[in-house]
Amino acid sequence: MPVVQEQRIVDRIRAKVGASRMALGIGDDCAIFRPRSAREELVFTTDMLVEDVHFRRETHTPAQVGYKALARGLSDIAAMGAEPRFCLLSVAFPKWASSSWIDRFFDGLLALARATGTELAGGDLSHAAAFTADITVCGSAPVGASLRRSTAHAGDYVYVSDTLGGSALGLATSKGAAWKRHLRPEPRLALGRYLRTRASAAMDITDGLSLDLHRLCLASNVSADIEPPPLFRGASLEQALHGGEDYELLFTARPNKRIPAAFGGIALTRIGQIRRGHAGEMRQAGKPLPIKGYDHFS
């Protein structure tokens, strides 16, 4: 099993934090908080977007950067089956960011915020050498209804939404539908809510199917057998298995749950099955699946 440094750091932090009083603490797409006497639970996620790490200003318009800053957080909200409610934005602008660049950054972010009912409720403005935006999104779901990554069981089928590898292909070619896919991932919000009563576990695919399925298996203490996932037109199997930033949903469901072939025009494809066995192990077409997703600390 390859060393996954980021996971190690997260595990060490979780050990330091100790017992959690949250409904769900560190380690999933979102944390879950249950306000006293409320009929809803609140889910929270935070995502940082850094210039020259997550985007380049030479290739991304300010509106595209704004869109992506929020879309990444909304994808986590979708993965929990929650409805977005509001967001907070901390942003540090470098000297090169003109007043019009800043304006168009906010236009891109707020267009997506409006389209998804996510109010920008506050934040923090600062400056830095590199543009950095950190978005916190709060979503809500009926108490107990949020989807987690730690609740898959042996025998559950494994599914993915739409196709994989498009974002990695776009990043490699900077053109066509794949580049658009890389620039404007669609948070699968309606699908996430639909899956609340159907999926046994869910997460979004941000760092590549191999790394994210590994994380789901580790969290659920299971292993998985998968076949090749559906490929984005032109993408390689390598890109689909290990490429990051697809922002599709990876989910599991009991075999007796009917999962339709598509939902709202997005294909839902069964790619495998959860097994007992060494936690986090995965096989693809019968052979061990290596983990090659993106790790900030490897």
Add this chain to the structure above:
Amino acid sequence: MPVVQEQRIVDRIRAKVGASRMALGIGDDCAIFRPRSAREELVFTTDMLVEDVHFRRETHTPAQVGYKALARGLSDIAAMGAEPRFCLLSVAFPKWASSSWIDRFFDGLLALARATGTELAGGDLSHAAAFTADITVCGSAPVGASLRRSTAHAGDYVYVSDTLGGSALGLATSKGAAWKRHLRPEPRLALGRYLRTRASAAMDITDGLSLDLHRLCLASNVSADIEPPPLFRGASLEQALHGGEDYELLFTARPNKRIPAAFGGIALTRIGQIRRGHAGEMRQAGKPLPIKGYDHFS
């Protein structure tokens, strides 16, 4: 009235966002969200700490950086009169950050988290050229009890907690009690909760008394007359009026509210009175008070 660029950007963003469905949206120390049917309201703040903007690694230990990253957010929670509940941390580590530096950063943050009952509930790990930490803190208060900056009225007395100018003096001298004050500001959480039923408006002093009082006056559509505030031992009046990062509370109270001379060992000093008049205008010792606080965009 000097141009305050940061305020302009915030105003423009607020105009873009439009009507708010939050109990309180953009512009205060925290946003306020009321979950359906809950007996408590939740307050949220987010604060970004950037290397070489807010601290230098040559002069700050990793534990001090961790402490400060959370303390800044807790100070906003204190200013709302709320009780901290949990926090989320997005952090980008540069190549120079060793595993032990990262560890001690979390130790400093988590020691304050434990001392204040603020659970670290999640976050995001990334990398960047400069160390960047963004903390989101959630606090709670009974519905309608949170303190705001927009509710001061003509005739209210103006108060500050403890002394001002210590952090600016510490930054200038890097020694003694003032340097410690700069490194380890105390979020005034118990005082904030005490003021819930006593203050008419409140905020924390992060960018200097002159700029922050100006913000309170603008938000409340009032002006203010003040006298010199109490000085940190060795600090100049200039440092007390315009120096940033004191993290003391600035609050107003109706003249008939008894405010004690101290609370929990922290002096509470009446420094002036709210007046009608041009919104945001301030006079000190009868003369117009210039605004010289810290502005990221000036």
